[in-house]
Amino acid sequence: MKLLLALLLVAQVSTDWLTHALDHPQDWMTYWGDYSAVRYRKLNQINTTNIAQLRVDWMYQTGKAGGGWETMPLVANGIMYITGPDGTAIALDAANGHPLWKYEHNFPTGHNTGQANRGLGILGDRLFMVTPDANVVALDTKTGRLLWQSEMAPFIPGARYATLAPLIVKNKVVVGISGGEHGVRGFIDAYDADTGKRAWRFYTVPLAGEPGGDTWPANGHRGGAPTWMTGTYDPLLQTIYWGTGNPGPDLYGDVRKGDNLFSCSLLALDPDTGKLKWYFQFSPHDTHDWDAAETPMLLDLPWKGKLRKVVVQANRNAFFYMLDRETGEFLEGYPYGRQTWAKGLDAEGRPILMPHSEPSPEGARVCPGLAGGTNWMAPSFSPETGLFYFTLREQCDQFFSSPPVYTEGKAYWGTFPRQVTDEPEYGLLKAMDPITGKIAWQFRFFHAPWAGTLATSGGLVFSGDEDGYLLAFDARDGKLLWKIYTGAEIRNSPMTYMAGGRQFVAIPSGAALLAFALPQ
Amino acid sequence: MKCVIILLWYSAFVFAADTGTDIYRANCAFCHGLEGRGGRGPSLVSAHVQQETSDDALKTIIHGGISGTGMPAFDLEPQDLDALVHAIRHLGGQGSAGAAVRGDAAHGQRVFAKNGCASCHRVGDQGSVFGPDLSRIGAARSAEYLRESIVNPSADIAPDYAGVTVETRDGRKVTGVRVSEDTFTVELRLPDQTYQGFEKSTVRAVTDLGKSLMPAYSLSSADLDDLVAYLASLRASSNGQVVLREKGIQ
Structure with a gap:
């Protein structure tokens, strides 16, 4: 009863809270922690001097088999909200992990395909989640009760589905769709947070006659450019930034000559109308599955003597980009890891291709591989060090080609590439000056990671690896200060919050959510 | 028309x-x-x-x-x-049937025993698990591949059987099959079928040998044919029971 009263009395998450999320470091109210996605927190109870004492404080077991649990916990008012890969949402006491309620999505027969889910959005007394069968649901924060449900698009098992955490902008729930490898036509939707009614939709693959439509052949199936990762938002510029994935067919370009807009691009959208303000395409006519779903981080950085509002992205194609986020102007771009497919970028940021980098019947060896130099795992940026912390995959593939035939619901790709066998993969955590590309320090992982990073004012950078280690580094010099073996791969990015006067660092690993804190 | x-x-x-x-x-x-x-x-x-x-x-x-x-x-x-x-x-040209496996599988089984192959390899419930289990090797590998694996084992090494030597900071050298390796540890399977793990903080070097831990065998042509025929006959059923295709081999 006491807890219930406390729940009822706490303040609700408002749009003002979301706008100023960095001023509420005790909470973690969006997928990225705040609209700009810096993933930096002014929390220093855990710091470089006491990190050695960090230990597991509590854990929550889903009871499901592991395999890369990708939820990003939200924390607001001492309650943690997480999702499972099977249409579940769970509320926990953030101080001790005790469950408060659980929502289980009601799947029609055959609709629970168990795709990953990356978490929730929150506004007022409502939580928002997408489901494996491409619905958006609104839940009561206090009870998990279903408030409304809206179908994004007719479900196609395994081919059209949803995995991301919604982005809450003003009174809208902004979501995207997965299934680019199956040729579905990508879109970004906004739903009214009160009613669930769709407010707007932006299709990421234009039809003939629409802007960008002439970058596809006149005939044939048009698809792809999925929108499977959460975007970012600039409240001052009133602009949503959202990355798109591969064109369809994936990994085979002969039947879709042209740039294939708006695939592998960053889109700047008006949050009220969904109207496109500008776009930037990182990998025109992609044939390597290099989705631009990586974090579009919003920073204000000095550029040629002037403070510029920029959006930066370590793209899957192994180039780091810095764009003016008001206009989309290309400012800077350079390789951040090994790449063998482009001589460089031209003045407009368009890649200058190397020969023999296209998939071929005999197989073309290309670095990075299909998974990219990095991927959806989140980077972070510390204003204290001015460094951009991100994880890098050093791995190459042999890309084969063969013409696919489009069949709804089936994989629509040329040929899946094969990892090269004559050189082992590895991973790096890099601390990089985003303006110059200069590396301040780096740490090598034995295997290429799928975990991102978190920076705190405790002088720390947290990250994880594919072998199950959660690690903490000195943000300034990269000294490894702490590690724990969690027993299962980490395919997420660490987050931090305060509950009961204590700072926690949380990470899903396998089927367990682990929360770390200093001893009491 | x-x-x-x-x-x-x-x-x-x-x-x-x-x-x-x-x-x-x-x-x-x-x-x-x-x-x-x-x-x-x-x-x-x-x-x-x-x-x-x-x-x-x-x-x-x-x-x-x-x-x-x-x-x-x-x-x-x-x-x-x-x-x-x-x-x-239509592989290898129309009508190509490929080379048949020659040799006496029953005698090949004796060659297998005589050369101590079971000290590293398991067939059914007999032998060591240090090297690859051969219970289904006939279904998994071509005869040509098996032949090469006997005379030149380093020609192709299965990823799970890469030989490595761990040199510790106190000067010990331990060689075995790498079971797992991550950023901080390496785990070996040793010829005596035990496991040994190392913290990399105690290790000076982990060296990929780049060659098989299996010695190359110089067998007579007849013995080699017979051993290949025996290995090619090993096609354990999916429940793990060994099935020998050639009559007379139990």
Whole structure:
């Protein structure tokens, strides 16, 4: 009863809270922690001097088999909200992990395909989640009760589905769709947070006659450019930034000559109308599955003597980009890891291709591989060090080609590439000056990671690896200060919050959510 | 009209052959070789595949894989499956049947015992687990591959059997099969079938040997043929029981 009263009395998450999320470091109210996605927190109870004492404080077991649990916990008012890969949402006491309620999505027969889910959005007394069968649901924060449900698009098992955490902008729930490898036509939707009614939709693959439509052949199936990762938002510029994935067919370009807009691009959208303000395409006519779903981080950085509002992205194609986020102007771009497919970028940021980098019947060896130099795992940026912390995959593939035939619901790709066998993969955590590309320090992982990073004012950078280690580094010099073996791969990015006067660092690993804190 | 029909049939035939070849190169050649003569996977130009295995049986294998052999399942569209089987039938030139396995498998089993192969390899419930389990090796590898593995074991080393030497900071050197390695640890399986783990903080170097831990064997031509015939006959059923194809071998 006491807890219930406390729940009822706490303040609700408002749009003002979301706008100023960095001023509420005790909470973690969006997928990225705040609209700009810096993933930096002014929390220093855990710091470089006491990190050695960090230990597991509590854990929550889903009871499901592991395999890369990708939820990003939200924390607001001492309650943690997480999702499972099977249409579940769970509320926990953030101080001790005790469950408060659980929502289980009601799947029609055959609709629970168990795709990953990356978490929730929150506004007022409502939580928002997408489901494996491409619905958006609104839940009561206090009870998990279903408030409304809206179908994004007719479900196609395994081919059209949803995995991301919604982005809450003003009174809208902004979501995207997965299934680019199956040729579905990508879109970004906004739903009214009160009613669930769709407010707007932006299709990421234009039809003939629409802007960008002439970058596809006149005939044939048009698809792809999925929108499977959460975007970012600039409240001052009133602009949503959202990355798109591969064109369809994936990994085979002969039947879709042209740039294939708006695939592998960053889109700047008006949050009220969904109207496109500008776009930037990182990998025109992609044939390597290099989705631009990586974090579009919003920073204000000095550029040629002037403070510029920029959006930066370590793209899957192994180039780091810095764009003016008001206009989309290309400012800077350079390789951040090994790449063998482009001589460089031209003045407009368009890649200058190397020969023999296209998939071929005999197989073309290309670095990075299909998974990219990095991927959806989140980077972070510390204003204290001015460094951009991100994880890098050093791995190459042999890309084969063969013409696919489009069949709804089936994989629509040329040929899946094969990892090269004559050189082992590895991973790096890099601390990089985003303006110059200069590396301040780096740490090598034995295997290429799928975990991102978190920076705190405790002088720390947290990250994880594919072998199950959660690690903490000195943000300034990269000294490894702490590690724990969690027993299962980490395919997420660490987050931090305060509950009961204590700072926690949380990470899903396998089927367990682990929360770390200093001893009491 | 007849001419048009023939032309359409011919077009379909050519398309299927090209598509099947593309599918084969991209999905199968890595293990079975570009010409289908085998490698990590068995030969597909053998009489067993080309003459004794029906198209439907091949499709069942491709679609469902073979458990315990490294042959995965491939979810292909029916027309692609047809094209792939068509391409397999034309591997290595039309009508090629591949070389038959020669040798006396029963005597090969004695050669296996005489040379102490079981000190590293397991067949059924006999032998060591230090090296690869050979209970189904006949279903998983071509005869040519088996022959090369005996006379030149380092020609191709399965990833799970890479030999490494760990040199500790106090000067010890331990050689074994790498079971696992991550950023901070390395775990070996040793010839005595025990495991030993090392924290990399105590290790000076982890060295990939780049060659097999198995010695090269110089057998007489007849013994080599017989040993290959024995290994090629090992095709344990999926429940783990050893099935020997040649009569007289128990």
